[in-house]
Amino acid sequence: MLSESKVNILLVDDQPENLLALEAILEDLGQNLVRAMSGEAALRHLLHQDFAVILLDVQMPNMDGFEVASLIRSRERSRETPIIFLTAFSTTEQFMFRGYALGAVDYLIKPIATNVLKSKVAVFIELFRKTEALRQQTAALQQQTAQLETINTELQMSEERFRSLSTCSPVGVFVTETSGRCVYTNPRFQALCGLAEEACQNWLQAVHADDQPEAAATWSDYLQGGQEYSLEFRLSTPAAAPLWGHIRAARMLSDQGKFLGHVGTIEDITERKQAEAANARIIREQAAREEAEAANRMKDEFIAILSHELRTPLNAILGWTHLIRSRPCNESTLANALEIIERNAHSQAKLIEDILDVSQIVRGKLQLERHPVDLAAVANAALDTVRSLAEAKGITLVLQFDPNCGLEVVGDAMRLQQVIWNLLTNAVKFTPEQGRIEVHVSAVEAAADSEADQTPQQWAQVQVIDTGIGIEPEFLPYVFERFRQADSTTTRSHGGLGLGLAIVRHLVEQHQGAIQADSPGRNQGSTFTVRLPLQLGQSPAQPSRPSTVTPATTSLEGVQVLVVDDDADTLAFLSCLLRTEGAQVTAAASAIEALEILNSETPAVLLCDISMPDMDGYTLMHKLRTQMSDPQAQIPAIALTAHARLSDQQQALAAGFQRHLAKPIEPRMLVQAITQVMRP
Incomplete structure (x- = not known):
């Protein structure tokens, strides 16, 4: 058991030896003895401390004991504190009456009897302790009473608030038993769902018939799993158009953690759903607009590139033509000039052919002839037409095919040669010097494109594999699109209109075939794979190259x-x-x-x-x-x-x-x- 706390005893005497004597007598009581050598000092102690008893000397300079007692009694905090007067003079009745009138409980004559003083002080110590204990119990009881009153008041206010909130709530509220059966719905719930409180057994009754299966399944899962429920459903209401509701629910637990049931809300989100639908429509329209703008930008870029690709060979052609016509040239210069003019003329012819092909493709006017075609022979012919271009860059050209394998397809031989030639010239253009290009022609077996027909089909396959600059992964999906180039800036390193591969894809698809581009990435080469059914076919076109230039007149002497x-x-x-x-x-x-x-x-x-x-x-x-x-x-x-x-x-x-x-x-x-x- 814990020992009782010490109480304060105030000793007031102007003589130090008297204070020492009092301390010696009361020391055995084991309490907190507080000294004061004047009335002023005693009053200062009383400002901050409570005392079980005050031993007060009567005869003191400046302020005697009676004056001090009078001031002690005038303060609320010390009014009931017991005072024992100590005096060295015999007392008269008048003297004693004055002391008792000031609230003294006793008089002790010096020298003081030790046992008497100790017993009297002990009585007041015990009285103080009991009084303090009673005061604390009373305070605690009053605090508990106040807390109970506060709790009751808060409960009443809480109930009133709940009733008011539930009645005025902009969202529907429902409460269910542990089994999920509704036991309460607020007016907003009833208005949203068109159900009277007594008729509502389950909030699922309010869900639109088309959404009922999903709502029932998810609610059943929630009742079994206990996780928070939050889903959106259409509500079946008397209104012409169904409302949208956001249903939320959670488990209700008591303060002790006991499961009481579920509380849920239904919020009308029809306006939000309508806004989302409108926003989605705006986004679709914006996407369509951006797509159209992107297409226009690509066309603008194409026009700029077309202008560049047409004017560059024209510059060499017209320049050399002017020099030949206006000045005498030796045989070597004339031969070089004619070679340059011819090469650039071929380049322009190829550009024009590509543009015309695309124009026919766009208008659906590109016509194919249908004849049996030896695909290996077509590939070999296309290879011969680009061999000089490859040799100029030191590129190795390799054709690999099985001469014993029949690779006859039905199609347009010239267009099929155009397909392979376009792929080869593309490979030459994007393959650095001393590179390698392989053409593999073979028969392969693969499933048909139709999901209904999964029977393996024989295909003729042509693969053009180069060690060139490769294709960035993000550009691969667009490599066969018209007007699309991986680099359309003024710093691009390779010419061309960006039409060749688009034409190739169209021609391959016209032969009921398929084409695919693959590349591990930048500077890792690329592979173009063409597959044609071994009953169809297609064909090539003609290549072109850059040019060189020569002489003029005189008027810039020394500049x-x-x-x-x-x-x-x-x-x-x-x-x-x-x-x-x-x-x-x-x-x-x-x-x-x-x-x-x-x-x-x-x-x-x-x-x-x-x-x-x-x-x-x-x-x-x-x-x-x-x-x-x-x-x-x-x-x-x-x-x-x-x-x-x-x-x-x-x-x-x-x-x-x-x-x-x-x-x-x-x-x-x-x-x-x-x-x-x-x-x-």
């Missing part, structure tokens, strides 16, 4: 000109033309090479192509104007480009060029433009 163009034919043509005019020409095959030249030379005029790999003409001009010092930064510049739209001209002038000349370049106009930009 230093830097010519920048990644196309070798155009670079040769411009260099020859300008030298014929008397200019001193420095040729650069890239913007990076041009920057290196400009670091050490200051030409009078810069002629620069726009579409170049790695760095385009706009970037070169920006670096020249902003990063180089005078006089290089002030060199007059002319943009020579196959991008010939008005916006291209504006962009060139904004980039820092003084003039914009569209390819093909007319020599007289070029000389005139150089003369004009050199004027102060």
Whole structure:
């Protein structure tokens, strides 16, 4: 059992020896003895502490015991504290009456009898303890009573709140037994579901007939599993259109954790559902609009690329034609010029053929002839037409097929050759020098495309496998789409319209075949696989290549000109033309090479192509104007480009060029433009 706490006893005497004597007498009681050597000190102790008894000397300077007692009794906190007067004088009745009037409980005459003092003080200690215990019990009882009253009040308010909230709630509320049977529904529930409280046995009665099976199944799972329930269903109401309700439910537990049943809500979310439907419609419309805008952008890019691809060979053709017609040429120069003209003419013819093919495909006018075709022979013929292109880049071409395997399909031989030729020229274009291209022709067995017919079917398969730059995974799904190229910027490294593979896919599908592109990724090569039923077929087209260029006239005598163009034919043509005019020409095959030249030379005029790999003409001009010092930064510049739209001209002038000349370049106009930009 814990020992009782000590109580305070106040000893008041102006003589230290008297205080020591009192402490010695009362020490055995084991209480907390507090000293005060004046009335003022005693009153200070009484401000913060309660005492079981006060032993108060009567005769003290400044303030005697009676005055101190009077002040003690005047304070609420110490009014009932017992006071025993201590005095060294014999008392008269008047003296004693005055003390008792001030609240004294006793008088003790000094010297004080030890046993008497101890017994009297002990009585007051016990009385103090009992009084304190009774006070604490009373306070505790009062606190409990107050708490009970508060709890009752809160319960009443809670019930009133629940009734009020339930009645006024904007959501339907239902309460069920542990089995799931409804025992309470609020007015909003009844209004939403069209069910009176007494008629509602289960909230499932309110669910639309089409949603009943799912609602019943999920509610059954909830009753067995006990997880929180939250689902959306249509409600069957008298209204013409069904409402949508969001049903939530949870288990009810008592404070002791006992399962009491379920409480749930039904919220009308019809407006939200209508808004979601409207939003979905807007998103679909926006997606369609964005798709249309993307298609328009692709067409715009295609137009720009088409302009570039047509004007670049035209530049070489017209340039060399002008030189041949206007100046005598030796046999070597004339032969080189004719070869370049022919090569670029073939390139333009191929572009035009592709455009016409796409036009026919779009209009559904592309017609096929149907004859038995030896696919291996077609592949071999296509291979022969691209062999010179491959040899020019040091690319190894390999044809692999089983001569004993019959690979006869029915189709258009020319169109089938066009398919294989397009795939081969594509592979040559995207395969670096010293690469390898393999053509595998074989018969394979695979399931038919029809889900109803799973019988294995014999196919003729052509695979074109290269060690080229590969195809990025994100571009693979679009590789056969019209107007789509992995790189359509002015820095693209490979030409073309982005039509060849779209034409190939259409031709293959016209032969009831299929084509697939595969690539492990960037710089890991690619594989194009064509499958044709061993009863059908298709055919090829003709390739093309770039060009080179030569001479002109004289009127730029001694003018230093830097010519920048990644196309070798155009670079040769411009260099020859300008030298014929008397200019001193420095040729650069890239913007990076041009920057290196400009670091050490200051030409009078810069002629620069726009579409170049790695760095385009706009970037070169920006670096020249902003990063180089005078006089290089002030060199007059002319943009020579196959991008010939008005916006291209504006962009060139904004980039820092003084003039914009569209390819093909007319020599007289070029000389005139150089003369004009050199004027102060």
